[in-house]
Amino acid sequence: MSFELLILGCSSATPAHQRNPAAQVLTFCDKTYLIDCGEATQMQMQRYKVKAHRIDHIFISHLHGDHYLGLMGLLSSMHLQGRERELVIYCQKELKEILELQFQVSGTVLRFPLRYRFFTAPTEVLLEDEQVCIKSFDLNHRVPCKGFLFKEQPRPRNLLIEKVREAGVPFDFYPELKAGKDFINSQGEVTPNAALTIDPLPSKSYAYCSDTLYTESLIPIIQGVDLLYHEATFLHDMLDRAIETYHTTCLQAGQIASNAKVKKLVIGHFSARYKDLNPLLQEAKSAFEHVYLAEEGIVYNF
Ligand SMILES: [Zn+2]
Ligand SMILES: [Zn+2]
Secondary structure, three states, X not given: OOEEEEEEEOEOOOOXXXXXXXXXXXXXXXXXXXXXXXXXXXXXXXXXXXXHHHEEEEEOOOOOHHHOOOHHHHHHHHHHOOOOOOEEEEEOOHHHHHHHHHHHHOOOOOOOOEEEEEOOOOEEEEEEOOOEEEEEEEOOOOOOOEEEEEEEOOOOOEEOHHHHHHOOOOHHHHHHHHOOOOEEOOOOOEEOHHXXXXXXXXXXXXXXXXXXXXXHHHHHHHOOOOEEEEEOOEOHHHHHHHHHOOOOEHHHHHHHHHHOOOOEEEEEOEOOXXXXXXXXXXXXXXXXXXXXXXXOOXXXXX
16 A cells, blocks of 8 residues: 655745645545645646546645645636546635635536535544544644644454464454454364464554644644654744744754654745755754655655
8 A cells, every 4th residue: 555745835825946835645545635735736736647536635724825725726627627526625614615705706516516524623533434544633823723644544463374274263254353353263262363363564644734833732643653744934043933923943843753753754834035945954853863855746655
């Protein structure tokens, strides 16, 4: 199964230095999710060969323009290209009014079902199926803003097939063995699961921390994730500005990653004041070794 992050936009507030506003495509358990949809997202999707019809779920962290102004264009194109499958947008409730006014004044009746799933609680499960559980959680920004946590469901245990055969386990009991159950034969003899299976590889996880003030309460939520994307708008010498605008510095993003013991960190949402991003990378690296700059078109595997 593939787990990868493709950055489509890594700029904060405005496009700058060839960098576009926030958007990223997450492939998780082989499904494709769009997270934030800043201006130019659909152009970036074309550039990096992301097929819009593969996206059934769009997550919008908050209603600052750099995170959603590309949505109307993308939805219009989906409509014009004859999409029929349902699309779900996870968002603040005001987004529905914003979009529907635009559909109304342009006389657009979408050809596909568009469903909204509004955020209703500080932390909640937005979507869960056999493979994945996706949660949202509160960030600390000037307007209500959410982070997203993608977790693969626990993987099935691996069978020790020789032992399984020796114990005479019938084939139709294999799924229950993989789920961790002990085997009891017709004589009532119990073979513990641990004698028949071994642990699977750990499940994968990804956390997206959009615009936020440095917030240590995030640490337990994102603890140990395989990949963390965290905004890092400013260098730490701009801490006052970061606090004033409810953003995080590169040093703080590194500290969060370090304290949460994540495996890899990607920093993004860079201020237009920085043309050269290397100092931002070095600053984050001073607190956490495995850090990468968000670069458009780059795929980060995890
Ligand atoms: Zn932003
Ligand atoms: Zn914002």
